[in-house]
Amino acid sequence: MDLPFVVATLTRRGLLTPGRPVRVASQLGALRRWGWSLAGELRQAAARDPGRPAVIDEHGAELTYQELLDRSERVARSLRAGLGVQAGDRVGVLCRNHHGLIETVVAATLLGADAVLVNTGLSAAQLATVAEEQALRVLVHDDDFTERLLGLPAELPRIDERALADLVTAAPPGELQPPERDGRIIVLTSGTTGTPKGARRPTPNGFGPLVSIIDRIPLHARDRVMIAAPLFHTWGYAALQVSFALRATIVLHRRFDPAATLTALGTQGCDALFAVxxxxxxxxxVPIPDPRPTLKVVAVSGSALPGGLAHRFMNTFGDVLYNLYGSTEVSWASIATPPDLRQAPTTAGRPPHGTRLAILDDTGAPVPDGRVGRILVGNEMLFEGYTSGLRRETHDGLLDTGDLGRINAEGLLFVDGRADDMIVSGGENVFPSEVEDLIAQLPQVREAAVIGVPDDEYGQRLAAFLALQPGETLDPEAVREYVRHYLARFSVPRDVVFVKYLPRNATGKVLARELRRYYG
Known part of the structure; x- marks a missing residue:
């Protein structure tokens, strides 16, 4: 990434403002010694703004950047002395959004160990598989997951919330030195189709990844940021990395509650919200408080924006919505800004500076604008492969996302869905997401999901699952007629099923396998 662009972006976002010389020197020294890992980012923030609030929980309790660093170092020393955790080991982290998760992940990276961010929505059987496949050395977990861990090997050390507090208070003295290897962050894929895979995240090697994001999403130094997206998810973890780099004050709630979130955005004076x-x-x-929160940025990622949601949200909260399209494997591919979403509410936007994006056919040749093809991405933060040793297909330095999409004449990207979600019904290719977005615009519909199910005559057919707004009713044939009016006949769902709610994982993705159980 070219230096003038980096300097200009960092200046615009307030990261190159003058400071006390001794603190600026200490900040740069921390990055030089510890690099751009989460531990390095926390150290630079504590060096520059030691007394600034780093984390505020749902009860209003605060930790400054210096306090957060001190606690993380104590956890690291206790893990090393008491459990023998060292560089190359893997520390499982099964926690909701609170400072204990952050302290554990930073502690692991301080030791050169890999932190495995475990999805809080996994079943007991999935947790046992993850523990075995990731060869966990120790598991740090919240108390409310204790019963789910009964199937884990007895020899796997487990640290609950009280034990984690003991690691902080009873830490042995000593000084930590930069480890012989960088500790990696291992993020688990969503697991919507089976056991999640571990994806090794690379450590940034400079300002490039940060600049790519904040050039398009206008976050600033010392903002107050609420991270509602789960920290174990790629998007929530990215928000944490960005917040540390900006020396932001981070507001966390263990569980997402819409009313509590709106209240906290106002009382904590948040500038930005990261969500799914x-x-x-x-x-x-839920009722909007008066006065409503004065947010400058609402940044979302993790799944597609349903049809009409972008406009409804911006009509209420202002043109502050930014939608990042990416994945655990490619980090980011494109970002849609408020003007992009006003123009096309389902767009994934455009690739940010330093990112390459291509739409290719099955032979690897580029497809014309408007034609659907495979989405491939290249940037500084492509993952390093799965912990199983498997890798994704690449082409000319670009990684296959597994998604299908198209770019229109204005250069906006549209994601049509996963390649394995496309169905063939009566010889016609159908993308369920297109039908889903259309049905979601019906005023009676609270949320919708469309999937392919087996069909004896056509091979596959579409089934639509609808959760309605309270007190609303809808006739299945009216839904089919509505779709028939706007789309081709093969896009009309043969089945329309009404449900109380759609099954989702902890990051908000619909679990299609749960819906297919309706068909045995």
């Missing part, structure tokens, strides 16, 4: 799309829908379903 389904959270925006929930925020619109």
């Amino acid at each position: 799309p389904v959270m925006l829908q929930r925020l619109l379903e």
